[in-house]
Amino acid sequence: MSVTAAKGFTAAGIAAGIKANGRPDLALVVNTGPSRAAAGVFTSNRVKAAPVLWSEQVVKGGAVTAVVLNSGGANACTGPQGFQDTHATAEKAAEVLGHSAGEVAVASTGLIGVLLPMDKLLPGVEAAAAELSAHGGEKAAVAIKTTDTVHKTAVATGPGGAWAVGGMAKGAGMLAPGLATMLVVLTTDADVDAGTLDKALRDATRQTFDRVDSDGCMSTNDTVLLLASGASGTVPEYGDFADAVRTVCQDLARQLIGDAEGASKDIKVEVVNAATEEDAVEVGRSIARNNLLKCAIHGEDPNWGRVLSAIGTTAAAFEPDRLNVAINGVWVCRDGSVGDDRDLVDMRFREVTVTADLAAGDRSAVIWTNDLTADYVHENSAYSS
Amino acid sequence: MSVTAAKGFTAAGIAAGIKANGRPDLALVVNTGPSRAAAGVFTSNRVKAAPVLWSEQVVKGGAVTAVVLNSGGANACTGPQGFQDTHATAEKAAEVLGHSAGEVAVASTGLIGVLLPMDKLLPGVEAAAAELSAHGGEKAAVAIKTTDTVHKTAVATGPGGAWAVGGMAKGAGMLAPGLATMLVVLTTDADVDAGTLDKALRDATRQTFDRVDSDGCMSTNDTVLLLASGASGTVPEYGDFADAVRTVCQDLARQLIGDAEGASKDIKVEVVNAATEEDAVEVGRSIARNNLLKCAIHGEDPNWGRVLSAIGTTAAAFEPDRLNVAINGVWVCRDGSVGDDRDLVDMRFREVTVTADLAAGDRSAVIWTNDLTADYVHENSAYSS
Incomplete structure (x- = not known):
């Protein structure tokens, strides 16, 4: 059509x-x-x-x-x-x-x-x-x-x-x-x-x-x-x-x-309870751009520490010890520290949802990204030569 | 010692x-x-x-x-x-x-x-x-x-x-x-x-x-x-x-x-003729963080278009049609357009220098980074699991 x-x-x-x-x-x-x-x-x-x-x-x-x-x-x-x-x-x-x-x-x-x-x-x-x-x-x-x-x-x-x-x-x-x-x-x-x-x-x-x-x-x-x-x-x-x-x-x-090149996972980054929509977008983008997290998700590793370190680089309103992070619905980080058992997280499917709760308001935003893979590197290191 | x-x-x-x-x-x-x-x-x-x-x-x-x-x-x-x-x-x-x-x-x-x-x-x-x-x-x-x-x-x-x-x-x-x-x-x-x-x-x-x-x-x-x-x-x-x-x-x-993980190239990003040192650092960091460029350098591909697209995302003082870019000393981009023959660029050695000339002043800065490789993805997707 x-x-x-x-x-x-x-x-x-x-x-x-x-x-x-x-x-x-x-x-x-x-x-x-x-x-x-x-x-x-x-x-x-x-x-x-x-x-x-x-x-x-x-x-x-x-x-x-x-x-x-x-x-x-x-x-x-x-x-x-x-x-x-x-x-x-x-x-x-x-x-x-x-x-x-x-x-x-x-x-x-x-x-x-x-x-x-x-x-x-x-x-x-x-x-x-x-x-x-x-x-x-x-x-x-x-x-x-x-x-x-x-x-x-x-x-x-x-x-x-x-x-x-x-x-x-x-x-x-x-x-x-x-x-x-x-x-x-x-x-x-x-x-x-x-x-x-x-x-x-x-x-x-x-x-x-x-x-x-x-x-x-x-x-x-x-x-x-x-x-x-x-x-x-x-x-x-x-x-x-x-x-x-x-x-x-x-x-x-x-x-x-x-259809992103080399990707094996589609990652939905949801930021919730932000003070403003701008804060939610800034935090979502920072998480979506974190190469270490994108590698971890490729490896089906619910490495929430990389989410927190990405949030920490932003100017958004939040207190580090009130941050919560869920991966595919399992709250692996609560109050800025260790939460539920990371072994409960099932990351076998292509779509992965990372939820960051800033506990600072009632605004939210979603940013979509992909994982970082060896295939991405291969496609992009060989393209023009 | x-x-x-x-x-x-x-x-x-x-x-x-x-x-x-x-x-x-x-x-x-x-x-x-x-x-x-x-x-x-x-x-x-x-x-x-x-x-x-x-x-x-x-x-x-x-x-x-x-x-x-x-x-x-x-x-x-x-x-x-x-x-x-x-x-x-x-x-x-x-x-x-x-x-x-x-x-x-x-x-x-x-x-x-x-x-x-x-x-x-x-x-x-x-x-x-x-x-x-x-x-x-x-x-x-x-x-x-x-x-x-x-x-x-x-x-x-x-x-x-x-x-x-x-x-x-x-x-x-x-x-x-x-x-x-x-x-x-x-x-x-x-x-x-x-x-x-x-x-x-x-x-x-x-x-x-x-x-x-x-x-x-x-x-x-x-x-x-x-x-x-x-x-x-x-x-x-x-x-x-x-x-x-x-x-x-x-x-x-x-x-x-x-000694950076997975790296095969050490990349020196030199920004010259910037209006201020802050501009030079901002541009250098933007180039150093561009995944596409880092993949290209891994593939020994002097892909200067990726340098320009990275510069273009900054707020530094410059005119797009006055930008010059050299890779390992060869000015592959002049005045924002095609410069010297890219085949002249020799990228076989571990150290690669990317020079961005903003033609906007006399300040400069150097940022060091590495290439993006499949080994980086492997090390960082398997680390904690």
Whole structure:
């Protein structure tokens, strides 16, 4: 279903020859209207890839007619030539589709520091346009894969099925190797203006994609776009719409974690009883980024001392001797000291839940991460060579 | 030479039975005077082990007669009982040595969340006292090892050999598995008051131990002590003394990196042309903590894009299109884009230098780290189980 689950969109995915192995590497998503409202969120890394710099400007206009996405190269740290290449890509799509380049967003993913093969990419845009279809969502999702083992799509619908939000994603956010990137395109046939799309998208990403932290490494290319065609003719209630967008984002975010490179465990870090949501997020992220804990979980070792040492590096409100930690529901640490028998913890399944109780308030947050494995090291030490 | 290189100190290292494998696990260092001036720096982790809480108070008094150190257990996250155990350890040493417990520092290293076997430790303090010798420094250094493959000592002397600064260290700072800790004891026979020791020690650790960042994980037990006996009868020039302390700290810090678990590369991250030293340290630490870069270096892959993406997550002053990066002296990134041929980079040797030029000022800093390897994952996923 993907980006063509909602009415008013066509998509295509083809092999343009950007990837040396001949796999699909170019996707095109087109909004056929009647509305072209759009919003986007981008990496907060100060080193931004050329397509991010370009698409940020496009989205500021509040309208997006088409998105060109390529795998096989991130077009990051490529200087003025890289930016010209992104511009030329948008111009080519505009020319083929008969629209303005100022409404064409571009997203790229792959190795940093390598120029894209424009002699392959530009003809690819023409070829993809010829394949555009209201059933092309799956092929588009496949074409943006890099080291993803599966393509990722999700759909949610409004009350009575009056409208839909669909989406596709690639990458495992900051985990992707050398690689840059989580790319996400969401579409809806609800009739929603750009300002409302922006609000719904930011609310959703703050609680979903922003709380996926596979390896603490922030990409230069992260891009999440939300396009509205208005083709359903329905203006949704804001709450319903925001729920649908968040549901699709959460679904895709969970799929990213589930496909993270080299991972053998998906780790849900729940922080509860924090003084503020910010505290809960800070503590959750600190736990999620602790390499020693991630190794321990890989070894199915409920090493709660590593959780406490991670909490201790934060500025969150808590007293060390009131901290409690559960692993898969067993409170192995109580009041900052030894709790229930660690042998009671069953860590055989892929999903592991670490619960940190700060005993400092009533706020909470969840951060998702993965374990740290020898496979991660292997994939990421051999990628570009 | 170690902690007995300076006159006025005795030391011992024995096997007290704390470690199940029967290896040495208890060290005692005694200042025989005439001075007992001392200073210390401790982990900034808010979750502090019992011996850290105890020794911070001891050091505040400005005098330390003896230090009891054990491996085989960190006595961290052990609640009120853990603190009582540290207190009892100091009392036992005071009783055996005929001094006040208020001048006995305690340091522990090993697994977090496990009570120490006091029935082994307290008799061990007596046994160690019986072995005290002016030549006991090496044995003390051996007894504090955990997963260290070698014991670590260093010595520097003042002008004309009038006085000396010696030291021992264990651990690889924040890298040690599950494990807690870098423990360091420095001694000197120079006649220096506690306030001056504190200043020299803080100046030295800020530029040495604080800039070793193996895996970004901060211990609950880090302890660095500096004890002065005054036995040389010489009051040194401050500059000479501070230099000697820094030299010994730098030597020991480099040894810690060289023995980091699972590491195959020692990585020197140099940040140059920063606007401020703080900027240089922030950028250096961000690069040093980037798992993707650490994997790439393990694979001898000069993946400079990962350096740029790490710099981009900081708040330091820089313009993305003016950044330059060299790996082992080859400027593979110039002006934020592709620079010299990456195939020119030779990464076969253990030491690898990453140079980040921020082009924003004239300040610099060096952070040392290690690569991320499958061996690191193996050691840290199997340690406590």
